[in-house]
Amino acid sequence: MKCVLVTGATGFIGRAVCTALDGNAHVRATSRTVSADGPWDEAVRADLARPLDGALVDGVDAILHCAGVAHAHGVALDDDAYFLAGNVAGARRVCEAAAAAGVARVVLASSVSVLGDGGPHAVEEDAVPAPSTAYARSKLASEQFLLSVVAEPVVLRFPLVYGPGLPGNLARMIDAVARRRFPPVPEVHNRRSMIHVQDAARAMVLAASESRAAGGTFTVTDGRTYSTHEIYRWILRAMGREAPRVTPPLFLFGALAGVGDVAGRLLHRRAPFDGDAYRKLFGSAEFRSARFPTLGFAPEWDLERAMPAVVAARESGAG
Numbered sequence: 001m002k003c004v005l006v007t008g009a010t011g012f013i014g015r016a017v018c019t020a021l022d023g024n025a026h027v028r029a030t031s032r033t034v035s036a037d038g039p040w041d042e043a044v045r046a047d048l049a050r051p052l053d054g055a056l057v058d059g060v061d062a063i064l065h066c067a068g069v070a071h072a073h074g075v076a077l078d079d080d081a082y083f084l085a086g087n088v089a090g091a092r093r094v095c096e097a098a099a100a101a102g103v104a105r106v107v108l109a110s111s112v113s114v115l116g117d118g119g120p121h122a123v124e125e126d127a128v129p130a131p132s133t134a135y136a137r138s139k140l141a142s143e144q145f146l147l148s149v150v151a152e153p154v155v156l157r158f159p160l161v162y163g164p165g166l167p168g169n170l171a172r173m174i175d176a177v178a179r180r181r182f183p184p185v186p187e188v189h190n191r192r193s194m195i196h197v198q199d200a201a202r203a204m205v206l207a208a209s210e211s212r213a214a215g216g217t218f219t220v221t222d223g224r225t226y227s228t229h230e231i232y233r234w235i236l237r238a239m240g241r242e243a244p245r246v247t248p249p250l251f252l253f254g255a256l257a258g259v260g261d262v263a264g265r266l267l268h269r270r271a272p273f274d275g276d277a278y279r280k281l282f283g284s285a286e287f288r289s290a291r292f293p294t295l296g297f298a299p300e301w302d303l304e305r306a307m308p309a310v311v312a313a314r315e316s317g318a319g
Contacts, residue, residue: 001025001061001209005103007048007094008067010034012165013109013158016201017064024205030056031067048090052097062105062208065094068142070111070135070168075270083138091142095149104151105214107207109200112157112193112219114140118285122191125219125288133276143217152214154207156200159221159287160280163197163301164309165319169280170231172272174314177235184247185232190284191225196301203297210295218292222299225286234304238311253278 004021008014009029019039021027029040036043046056048067057063069086091108098106113136114129131137146153162170176182195203203220207213233243260274270276313319 003028003060004208005030005057005060005063006040007031007046007063007065007090008109009038009040009043011066012163012167013161013197013200013204014064014066015039016163016197017066017204020198020201020205025061028056028060048093049085052093054097054101057097057101057103060098060101060103062107063094063098063103064107064109064204064208065091065146066109066204067094068109068139078134080134080137083134084141087135087138088141088145092145095146099149099151105154105208106146106150106152107154107156107204108142108146109204110143110155110157111136111139112159112285112287114143114157115219115287117279118192118283118287120284122286122288125217125291147215147217154213154215155217156203156207156292157217157219157287158195158200159193159219159285160195161197161200162194162303162306162310164313166197166310169277171314171319173231173281174235174311177232178239178311178315182232183253184244185229186247186250187229188227188250188282189229190227190282191286192227192283193221193225193285193287193289194303195220195222195299196303196306199299199301202300203292206295206297212295216291219287219289220292220297221287221289222302223289223293224302226303228281231303231307234307235311238308239315250282253282 003026005028006018010031018027027040028042030044030046032047034043114131115123115127116130131140143155236243257275257278260271263271
């Protein structure tokens, strides 16, 4: 690859993708706020909510589409209009621009949420999609459009992505633990799949260049699963604190989530802790990832090893 376009280049995954590409291709970075200062060779500001200038994809060999909306505190999970505008419309414009310019390879950073919320059993890669939120439905619609329009589409479905600068529920959990506002976590044995942002970025780069990836849809994880209790202990250890010996029962968390759900319905916006946050903290969401490693992908990180850097970044204000 000589020239690669990365959308959402200033985002959590997009910036890591640009860093992973450094030295391997000319990186053309785009977002609404991108500037010359970053791990890229060329910065082009573009708003995917508007028609794209054909010059954006001129001379591009592959597009790594990382732009979109995911973590929307205060936005209802059933707000289809918000997520369709933030995810599907942008994916459509990128795919149409790629097709018009003859760019064959487009890699989409998608989500395992299109397969559902998980449950007591691991979810296989070829499971029938079962999106339960507006966000998940928007990601599935983006996948479908990509697969129908682009010559060599690749879909990578990621679970929760961790690393310094992470957004979302895990970041909020770390912040709450740091402020001593997160109650001790009982010893639950749930299983959640995750992946480090650097491994996700490496997967995107591999998908852009590996001929065998063309037309494929892959679940990509770090190969391990984690319980909320483990995560809580690792956060405390990274902060130099001991885990408490006494923990509240799990049903108290469920009661708080119920209150959050009621508040969300009354106020028409998400509460800080609701049923969705509860499921993400204590439910199992294990996703099989068997196909992508056959293309040569091997994750380099796990959450336990990454946690000290993740916590340090949150405490320093760097993310």
